[in-house]
Structure formats: C-alpha cells, structure tokens
Amino acid sequence: MAEQAPTAAPAADGRATAPPASPAARALLPVAADGVELVARFFRALGDPARLRLLEFLLPDEHTVSECVAHIGLSQGRVSVHLACLADCGYVQVRRSGRFAWYKVADPRVGDLVMLARSLAADNAAALADCVRIAPDPAQRPQPPPA
Numbered sequence: 819m820a821e822q823a824p825t826a827a828p829a830a831d832g833r834a835t836a837p838p839a840s841p842a843a844r845a846l847l848p849v850a851a852d853g854v855e856l857v858a859r860f861f862r863a864l865g866d867p868a869r870l871r872l873l874e875f876l877l878p879d880e881h882t883v884s885e886c887v888a889h890i891g892l893s894q895g896r897v898s899v900h901l902a903c904l905a906d907c908g909y910v911q912v913r914r915s916g917r918f919a920w921y922k923v924a925d926p927r928v929g930d931l932v933m934l935a936r937s938l939a940a941d942n943a944a945a946l947a948d949c950v951r952i953a954p955d956p957a958q959r960p961q962p963p964p965a
Contacts, residue, residue, distance in 0.1 A: 863907040868892060869900050870932065872921075876910060877929045880922035 864870060871890045875881060881889070887897045901921055904910040911924045923929065939946060 860907070863903060863909065864935075866900065868896070869904055872897070872900055872904065873909060873923065873928060873932055876921055876923050877932070880913070880920045882918050882920055886921065 864873075868890060872886055875886060875889045883894060883898055883901065886901065887894050890897065892900075901910065901912075905912055905921070908924055909928055910921045913920045913922070
C-alpha cells in the first residue's frame with residue numbers, strides 16, 4: 819500500500835498548518851547557523867518591491883537599464899543600484915554591448931520562485947495585510963503633512 823503524504827491539520831485559530839517537511843526538503847535546509855543566514859540573505863535580496871518588479875520584468879527577456887527605468891519608473895541611479903544588487907546576489911547576469919548593459923535572469927528557477935511567492939502571497943493576502951511584525955514598505959507609508 820502506498821504511503822500517504824502528511825496532511826495539514828487545522829491550527830487553534832482554524833487556519834491550516836503546513837505538513838511536516840519531507841525528508842528531501844529537510845535535507846535541503848541548512849543545518850549550520852551560517853547556512854540559515856545564507857538563505858535569509860538570499861530572501862533579503864528579494865525583500866524590495868523594486869527588485870521584485872525588475873526580476874519579473876527580466877523573466878521573459880533581457881533588457882537594458884533604460885528599458886528597466888521606463889518599466890518601473892524609478893531614476894536611472896536607483897534602478898542601477900537595484901540591478902547591481904540582483905547581479906551581486908546571482909539573480910541576474912549582465913552582458914555589455916557598446917555603451918549598453920543588458921540584464922537577464924541568471925537562473926530559470928528564479929521565475930519559479932517568483933511565481934510560487936506570488937501564489938503563496940495571494941493565498942495568504944489577508945494574513946499578510948494584518949501582519950504587524952513586518953514593517954510595510956517605506957515607499958507605501960503615508961507621509962506626515964508638512965509642518
């Protein structure tokens with residue numbers, strides 16, 4: 819008889835909890851504290867909405883910095899800083915051609931990760947909206963009126 823996968827049991831507040839990690843997933847999780855820090859650092863690079871928008875823009879095709887600026891509406895300097903962060907962290911690759919730098923996603927798994935994150939965020943939209951432990955994006959905070 820085939821072994822059944824563990825199912826999610828409802829938590830005290832009625833929401834479903836995640837089943838225990840499979841042996842394969844447990845093998846992928848870093849054991850050492852520095853391994854956990856590395857994974858946390860991996861996700862921090864994705865913690866900025868502008869970087870996520872850039873990644874999504876770069877998923878289907880490579881683009882120049884100017885095209886990225888036009889797409890997300892930030893200054894060329896800010897976009898360059900975000901692209902440099904994504905390149906330094908291994909999310910994107912740059913190809914130079916004359917005066918232009920062309921950026922593309924370095925690993926197709928990044929697209930899978932972004933789509934999975936969008937799906938999980940949509941499934942947990944209410945909880946994320948109510949979450950008080952994670953500060954909102956500073957760009958989204960209401961600004962106090964001028965004094």
